[in-house]
Structure formats: C-alpha cells, structure tokens
Amino acid sequence: MRTQAERLLEQATAELAAGGVSSPRHDAEVLLSHVTGVPRMMLIGSAKPHGMQVQQFNDLVAARASRVPLQHLTGSTGFRYVEVEVGPGVFVPRPETELLAGWAIDHAKTLDSPVVVELCAGAGAISLSVVHEVPTAQVHAVELDESAFEWAQRNLVGTGVDLRLGDMADAFGDLDGQVDIVVANPPYIPLDAWESVAPEARDHDPALALWSGDDGLDAMRVIDQVAWRLLKAGGVVGAEHADAQGESAPAVFAARWADVRDHDDLAGRPRFVTARKPRR
The missing domain is CATH 3.40.50.150 (Vaccinia Virus protein VP39)
Known part of the structure; x- marks a missing residue:
C-alpha cells in the first residue's frame, strides 16, 4: 500500500510537470521535505504530514507550478558549502x-x-x-x-x-x-x-x-x-x-x-x- 507521502509526491509531480517545471519529482520532494522537516531520502518511509502541512505543501506546489522559483518557496539555496538566503x-x-x-x-x-x-x-x-x-x-x-x-x-x-x-x-x-x-x-x-x-x-x-x-x-x-x-x-x-x-x-x-x-x-x-x- 502506498504511503501518504508517496501519494502526495505523485500528485505533486504530475501537477508540476503539467506546469512545465523541468524537474517535477525533485521539486516535489524538496517542497515536502521543507514542509515536514524530513530529509528527502527519508520521505517515503518517514514523512507523515498532518493536515496543516498537507495544505501548506499543496499551496507551495501550486505556486511552483505557476513557475515561482523553488528557492523563493523554501527561502534558501545551497551554494558550494554554504546556504544562501534568497x-x-x-x-x-x-x-x-x-x-x-x-x-x-x-x-x-x-x-x-x-x-x-x-x-x-x-x-x-x-x-x-x-x-x-x-x-x-x-x-x-x-x-x-x-x-x-x-x-x-x-x-x-x-x-x-x-x-x-x-x-x-x-x-x-x-x-x-x-x-x-x-x-x-x-x-x-x-x-x-x-x-x-x-x-x-x-x-x-x-x-x-x-x-x-x-x-x-x-x-x-x-x-x-x-x-x-x-x-x-x-x-x-x-x-x-x-x-x-x-x-x-x-x-x-x-x-x-x-x-x-x-x-x-x-x-x-x-x-x-x-x-x-x-x-x-
């Protein structure tokens, strides 16, 4: 049986792909990790988003599908060995x-x-x-x-x-x-x-x-x-x-x-x- 995280990621990936995002699965995982605090590699087995997190995730996915930069949604981006707020x-x-x-x-x-x-x-x-x-x-x-x-x-x-x-x-x-x-x-x-x-x-x-x-x-x-x-x-x-x-x-x-x-x-x-x- 698919977990809730799997279902959310599949739905988000489809929505982002339809919006023309070039890396839909990656971006979906980054956003779910951002919302839940669970590392990307552990999302499927460990992420159990509650109602407010699900709504926040869906809102972020909709914004990303409209081509708002991923980094604007998470508030930062990695650059070499530092994290840069953007x-x-x-x-x-x-x-x-x-x-x-x-x-x-x-x-x-x-x-x-x-x-x-x-x-x-x-x-x-x-x-x-x-x-x-x-x-x-x-x-x-x-x-x-x-x-x-x-x-x-x-x-x-x-x-x-x-x-x-x-x-x-x-x-x-x-x-x-x-x-x-x-x-x-x-x-x-x-x-x-x-x-x-x-x-x-x-x-x-x-x-x-x-x-x-x-x-x-x-x-x-x-x-x-x-x-x-x-x-x-x-x-x-x-x-x-x-x-x-x-x-x-x-x-x-x-x-x-x-x-x-x-x-x-x-x-x-x-x-x-x-x-x-x-x-x-």
Whole structure:
C-alpha cells in the first residue's frame, strides 16, 4: 500500500510537470521535505504530514507550478558549502556560478592574505563562499539594487565582508591597485532575448540582474574597466557570461589583458572568462 507521502509526491509531480517545471519529482520532494522537516531520502518511509502541512505543501506546489522559483518557496539555496538566503528581490544563485566561485577560491588559496572584490554581488553567494573557504581573505562586495543589497546584508552579516551599496563603475576607489582577485556574475542577457528566458528568471529575478544591453555585454565592459583599475599587476579577473558569449565575452578583455581564457561549465558550455593584468 502506498504511503501518504508517496501519494502526495505523485500528485505533486504530475501537477508540476503539467506546469512545465523541468524537474517535477525533485521539486516535489524538496517542497515536502521543507514542509515536514524530513530529509528527502527519508520521505517515503518517514514523512507523515498532518493536515496543516498537507495544505501548506499543496499551496507551495501550486505556486511552483505557476513557475515561482523553488528557492523563493523554501527561502534558501545551497551554494558550494554554504546556504544562501534568497527570495523576491534578489537573483537566485545558479549551480553554474559555483565553478566561477571555485576558480576565485582556488586562486585565493595560493596567496597569503588575498584581497578579493565581488562585483554585482546579488545575494552575496560568491563572497560568502570565499570567506567560508579562505578565512585569510579580505573580501569586499558591491551591489546596486537596494532589495538585493538587503539580501546580501542578511547573508554576509558577521562574516567580515565589506559590503557596499552602489554602482560597480565607481566602487572601491580606496582599493585602486590593491586587489588580487575581482570576480563577478553580472547581468548578461541581451534585451531582445526576453522570450528565451525561463519564467522563473524573467518574471521573478530583478531586471538589473538579467539584462545588459543589445548584445548582453554592457556590464562585462564595465567589469573590464573596473577590474583594470582595482587590480594590482598580476591580479586576476573572472566573470560569468551566457553560453552564447564564449567568444564575445573574452573579446572584451583581448586588447590589454594577459592569459585571457574561457571556461566551460559542467555541461560543456562556455560559462566564464578569466584574465590577468600584465606585470609591468
């Protein structure tokens, strides 16, 4: 005989699939685990949701079927080895960005007291990961959107990260020429790509975190300028881009940077560019 949890999960999976959710069973399990407090792997045998939990679960499933982001419904998302609080008003960190964060962390570990700047910080996931994995790092972050900044404050409180509200274009003038690593997950979607963007992002992520001019590279060009100003000789910059920008994003750095290289994500798609400021 099927358990109550099995029946709920089957019904929810069907509803989410009908709504176009790409991972309906996974999301159903995450939501039931969130409501009951029972780990996903133990739901079938251990979850015994009562009436209020069943109603809460059904409400969350309906919201997810309407393409509200899963992370908005649970209130957080895992990113590398940390948990990041997210919700309406902030871009939800994606797994692909963990690779960019890992690049920055690996480089920081080669330095004694690295100075790291995160541009376009959003919820602060990269900065949080850096201070978690490289305790000797001095980390600074900037975010333009006030709502996103509030989420970053929540995630970075007590970490020692120097978080500032403002435009990355003129941020951290006090750090010019003193930074070892600049890292950013900027907006990079072209303005004419509206229809191709998933509803979870298009309808719920802040516009400032998505759109970046006609070719999607307006923010990347600003990163080029800001990173050049901030980095010491030999310092490095890394920035995420769309998978269609595997050539155009590195081209932004081609004129004056050394060791310009593009990196694939785990699916083999172009995902982020890195470069080094030449030593004089």
